[in-house]
Amino acid sequence: MNLRVRDLRISYGNAQVVKGVDFEAAAGEVVALTGPSGAGKSAIALALLGLLPRDARASGEIHVAGTPVHGLDDRAWSRLRGSRIALVMQDPLAALTPVRGVGSQLAEAVRVHAGRAGARERAARLLEMVGIPADRYRAYPAELSGGMRQRVLIAMAVAHRPAVVVADEPTASLDPDVRERTMDLLCGLCREAGSALLLISHDPGLVARRADRVLALREGVLGDPAPVQHSGLRLRVRPTGNPVLSVSGLGCVLDGRKVLDGASLEVGAGEIVGLSGASGAGKTTLLREVLRLGPPQAGRIVVYGRDTRTLQPAARRALRARMQPVFQDPRAALDPVMTVGQSLAEPLRVHGRPADGRAAELLARVGLxxxxxxxxxxxxxxxxxxRVAIARALALDPGLLLLDEPVSALDARAKAEIVDLLSELRTALDLACLLVSHDEDVLTTLADRTLLLRNGKIQ
Structure with a gap:
């Protein structure tokens, strides 16, 4: 048996989040672990890899390929991670170093457990094995699409044919077509290598199509799968107010590739505009160009009537307070060593605003x-x-939110709750939002109108 877990219990402080879990996974088997947000899925994944935070306590037994790994020290875990048990993370942008080419990062992963000889050649073969052309070896993570970045993480995970691969929501950020192809690749490579795959997912369709067995985790206990909850909320279409964001003829070339080619859109006051498109279409690039508040390579960006090509530093700072992002993965967006209260106070202090008492107020605003x-x-x-990431974005009382797949990393129940929250905040605060998503249900529920980005243009 490649993976055996017995009576696993995990606590954070006085709260026990995993309460005596038992399961196994054989060579080449795909075992799915499902459950609502907060059920303890990611805590189990961290425990399997010896990555639980210092304030967490774990007990029970974990065996990888017959070897007990519970209680190992950091040095012993370093020898095991990547060689006998590997992780495919949800957000490759957080997992990959942004200032190094993906090929060199993969070669480093090879060298750690197999030495320097032939590491570069092995890395190039691994990239080709996951469908990434050899000419992308030197590409930086930001120059690849989301699907290609996730394939790099898969290549790292299977590089040493580990006994166990843990995949924590590995396709949550991808559009449906890329999601299916990526899952086919991951499952196929694990079965070929004889690796047991523990697939953590909140996507019931993906689990039903791929898993040999499904484990349903709820409140830290394994049981029967719970029914999926959907939000029944539908918004009326609101008239477009005066534009708070206007993008016209936006062009952007990255690594010699034309990502945006004359893209144009407007977001009115109090309006939610959806932006969809395939993985790699340039949706996130467009958001970054807006957030940068600098002169674009081509075209024009106007925020609250101010042309970003002519902004002075003081004006740029003031506009940044009025326009806030909410990213896909809050784990990467929030500093792990800061408390929630400190994270909420940070933007207030940066902009010279009083922070005392605001944490409780902001938490209450997002239902925490x-x-x-x-x-x-x-x-x-x-x-x-x-919810904390949204509260942090609201700390400076912005009028415009830029939302990049804000619910794609959540299970169905948490997704519905966040969608409802965004709707309520939009109404209560008269927020304008540019919402990037590949989830048609989310766009139908939240957006007043949806635009399609294809071939660098808005259609």
């Missing part, structure tokens, strides 16, 4: 209790972390 202010992000569920 005040006592979470003393916790760190690692002790929260995915849904709670995203």
């Amino acid at each position: 209790p005040a006592d979470l202010a003393g916790r760190r992000p690692g002790a929260l569920s995915g849904g709670q972390r995203q």
Whole structure:
């Protein structure tokens, strides 16, 4: 048996999040672990890899390929991670170093356990094995699409044919077509290598099509799968107010590739505009160009009537307070060593605004209790972390939110709750939003109108 877990219990402080879990996974088997946000799925994944935070306590037994790994020290874990048990993370942008080419990062992963000889050639073969052309070896992560970045992480995970691969929501950020191809690749490579794959996912369709067995985790206990909850909310179409964001003829070339080619859109006051498109279409690039508030390579960006080509530093700083992002993965967006309260106070202090008492107010605004202010992000569920990220974005009272796949990393119940929250905030605060998503249900529920980005242009 490649993986055996017995009576695993995990606690954060006085809260026990995993309560005596038992399961196994054989060579070449795909075992899915499902459950709502906060059920303890990611805590189990961290425990399997010896990556639980220092304030967490774990007990029970974990065997990888017959070897007990519970209680190992950091040096012993370093020898095992990547060689006998590997991780495919949800967000490759957070997992990959942004200032190094993906090929060199993969070669480093090879060298750690197999030495320097032939590491570069092995890395190039691994990239080709996951469908990435050889000419992308020197490409930086930001120059690849989301699907290609995730393939790099898969190549790293299978590089040493480990006994166990843990995949924590490995396709949550991808559009449906890329998601299917990426899952086919991951499952196929694990079966070919004889690796047991523990697939953590909240996508019931993906699990049903891929898993040999499904484990349903709820409140730290394995049981029967729970029914999926969907939001029944539908918004009326609101008239477009005066534009708070206007993008016209936006062009951007990255690594010699034309990503944006004359893209144009407007977002009115109090309006939610959806932006969809295939992975690699340039959706996130467009958001980054807006967030940068600098002169674009081509075209024009106007925020609250100010042309970014002519902004002075003081004006740029003031506009940044009025326009805030909410990213896909709150784990990467929030500093892991800062408490929730410190994270919420940081933008206020940076902009010279009073922070006393604001943490409780901001938490209440997103439906969280005040006592979470003393916790760190690692002790929260995915849904709670995203609510904190939204609260942080609201700290400076912005009028425009730029939302990059804000619910794609969440299970169905947490997704519905965040969608409802965004709707309520939009109404209560008269927020304008540019919402990037590949989830048609989310776009139908939230957006007043949806634009398609294809071949660098808005259609």
